[in-house]
Amino acid sequence: MAAVDGAEVARHDNRKSCWIVLDSKVYDVTNFLPNHPGGAAIILKNAGTDATEEFKKYHPLDYVNDLPKGSLVGSINADTLGKLRKKKEVNAAPTQSADTDKEIPHLTMCVSCPDFEKAARAVLPHKSIVYASTSANSGLSLKTNLDDWGHINFRPRVMRNVGDVDSRRSIFGHTSQYPFYISPMGTLGAIHPEAEPEMVRGAVRKGAHMVVSTASTKTSEQIMQAYADEQKRLNDKSPTQLFYQYYMPVDRKKAIELIHIVKKAGYKGIWITVDTPVLGKRTADRVLQAEEALSVGLDEESTAKWEAGGENAFAPAMGGRVVSGQLSPHTTWEDLAWIRKEWEGPIVLKGIQTADDAKLAFEYGCDGILLSNHGGRQLHTAPSALMTLVEIRTYCPEIIGKIEIFLDGGLRDGSDVLKALCLGATAVGVGRPFMYALAAYGSRGVERCIDVLADELTLGMRLLGVTALDQLKPEMVNASRLLNEMWRPESNSISIKSRL
Ligand code: HEM
Numbered sequence: 001m002a003a004v005d006g007a008e009v010a011r012h013d014n015r016k017s018c019w020i021v022l023d024s025k026v027y028d029v030t031n032f033l034p035n036h037p038g039g040a041a042i043i044l045k046n047a048g049t050d051a052t053e054e055f056k057k058y059h060p061l062d063y064v065n066d067l068p069k070g071s072l073v074g075s076i077n078a079d080t081l082g083k084l085r086k087k088k089e090v091n092a093a094p095t096q097s098a099d100t101d102k103e104i105p106h107l108t109m110c111v112s113c114p115d116f117e118k119a120a121r122a123v124l125p126h127k128s129i130v131y132a133s134t135s136a137n138s139g140l141s142l143k144t145n146l147d148d149w150g151h152i153n154f155r156p157r158v159m160r161n162v163g164d165v166d167s168r169r170s171i172f173g174h175t176s177q178y179p180f181y182i183s184p185m186g187t188l189g190a191i192h193p194e195a196e197p198e199m200v201r202g203a204v205r206k207g208a209h210m211v212v213s214t215a216s217t218k219t220s221e222q223i224m225q226a227y228a229d230e231q232k233r234l235n236d237k238s239p240t241q242l243f244y245q246y247y248m249p250v251d252r253k254k255a256i257e258l259i260h261i262v263k264k265a266g267y268k269g270i271w272i273t274v275d276t277p278v279l280g281k282r283t284a285d286r287v288l289q290a291e292e293a294l295s296v297g298l299d300e301e302s303t304a305k306w307e308a309g310g311e312n313a314f315a316p317a318m319g320g321r322v323v324s325g326q327l328s329p330h331t332t333w334e335d336l337a338w339i340r341k342e343w344e345g346p347i348v349l350k351g352i353q354t355a356d357d358a359k360l361a362f363e364y365g366c367d368g369i370l371l372s373n374h375g376g377r378q379l380h381t382a383p384s385a386l387m388t389l390v391e392i393r394t395y396c397p398e399i400i401g402k403i404e405i406f407l408d409g410g411l412r413d414g415s416d417v418l419k420a421l422c423l424g425a426t427a428v429g430v431g432r433p434f435m436y437a438l439a440a441y442g443s444r445g446v447e448r449c450i451d452v453l454a455d456e457l458t459l460g461m462r463l464l465g466v467t468a469l470d471q472l473k474p475e476m477v478n479a480s481r482l483l484n485e486m487w488r489p490e491s492n493s494i495s496i497k498s499r500l
């Protein structure tokens with residue numbers, strides 16, 4: 001392989017000719033720029049430099065294999081590294097940045113979920129905060145997620161001897177300490193240098209289950225290795241299990257290969273995300289992309305050149321940017337048949353938002369459904385998971401108890417988990433609070449966040465008058481407000497069989 005001089009690499013520092021060094025190899029990424037899911041600007045900022053460290057923050061090193069054939073120029077001459085271009089500073093002032101003047105509060109000061117977000121904002125760079133906190137369009141679906149938990153009230157029973165409580169719950173036969181789990185979130189390398197393995201360590205130490213994202217920074221094998229290492233340290237005593245969130249790659253061969261990797265690695269179930277045929281409009285991320293593009297002088301670029309297939313000039317992606325070859329707008333219910341052939345374990349559809357689709361998932365033989373609007377990051381004004389649960393209770397109550405039902409979105413208080421369980425849910429997923437906890441405190445933060453939620457949960461059980469989760473019943477909550485706002489068919493011919 002040809003040895004390339006650092007000075008030569010440094011000359012290719014613009015959109016007409018863009019070279020970067022990754023893991024001691026030199027790549028010509030000029031033609032790849034318009035197709036990069038994370039946008040052209042970030043690569044251009046690193047043009048002519050060794051981009052390895054920056055690259056590793058966002059994706060596994062083997063992503064370089066996805067570059068078009070012929071991109072490899074040679075290996076970098078190690079004696080000439082000093083001649084590589086020094087990285088250009090971004091001129092565009094971020095609209096807000098990590099508040100470095102603020103001290104991160106001591107971990108013990110985190111007594112409820114919002115405290116982790118405050119701490120994370122003190123440490124994370126602006127880009128990472130945007131990635132974690134962004135929501136779709138005007139943010140209404142995220143707001144609905146947060147609000148709807150408050151639209152259900154408890155109907156507590158008293159004098160029930162609540163001295164000892166047991167909050168254990170099984171997901172597909174795997175009992176965990178809690179009826180909540182860590183939701184899948186991609187690109188954790190932008191949140192913490194140790195990324196997903198650090199999140200896993202916290203989960204394992206506390207015995208909480210976790211769903212790992214396809215869009216993780218580390219590979220599914222590396223994450224499973226971190227799990228095994230932590231288990232070993234604890235003499236395999238932790239009940240934690242890892243499940244895998246599956247974004248179906250467009251290419252069928254790749255899609256099958258990914259299932260095989262996940263199976264071999266030992267994940268206990270796949271959660272197919274079905275609410276993301278295309279990426280939603282992540283507004284804050286769009287602003288950031290525009291700022292980044294302006295900072296590297298892309299403003300004079302004609303829109304057409306950057307628009308592939310009529311897409312926006314600053315293409316949307318994971319965490320706000322399109323993932324080419326990963327998100328499949330062509331997926332249909334019929335795909336479940338070939339997936340079932342490749343995967344014998346539990347299959348959950350993540351992102352069910354109506355009773356009709358819940359029923360279909362059941363009829364197609366899925367083992368579980370996750371009612372979710374992707375943390376309010378996909379469809380503008382999508383229903384909250386609680387609203388979908390109420391709809392299921394009304395229009396297809398027959399599936400409750402026959403299929404595992406999960407919910408996520410906006411849960412910020414452990415006692416709220418009980419509301420979902422009263423209405424028939426198996427468990428609830430929690431996303432952003434764990435991401436913020438990881439950002440500010442690493443795995444210790446994740447542990448603390450689990451403790452905070454668990455404390456609220458068991459306190460809630462006692463005050464509600466139950467000592468085990470199987471005592472939770474629909475009549476322990478008042479969901480009338482959601483029921484009043486629930487969708488009803490225009491034709492009155494469909495009878496509403498409410499069990500509430
Ligand atoms: C050289 C070949 C590259 C390939 C094949 C590639 C591939 C990808 C893919 C598939 C994604 C989608 C999200 C994911 O799966 O994590 C992505 C996102 C991203 N990439 Fe790259 N990338 C490359 C180079 C780079 C470089 C050099 C940088 C920075 C130095 C970079 C920074 C990013 C960022 C910031 C995102 C968006 C993460 C987010 O906001 O979610 N990429 N890239």
Ligand SMILES: Cc1cc2nc3c(=O)[nH]c(=O)nc-3n(C[C@H](O)[C@H](O)[C@H](O)COP(=O)(O)O)c2cc1C
Nearest residue numbers: 132183184185186213273374375409410430431432
């Ligand atoms: C930063 C971030 C990244 C996410 N990445 C993924 C992902 O890769 N795959 C996926 O299915 N869902 C993803 N989600 C959605 C979560 O799995 C979950 O549905 C949502 O975060 C729950 O809402 P909450 O954050 O309000 O708890 C992501 C959410 C966030 C906040």
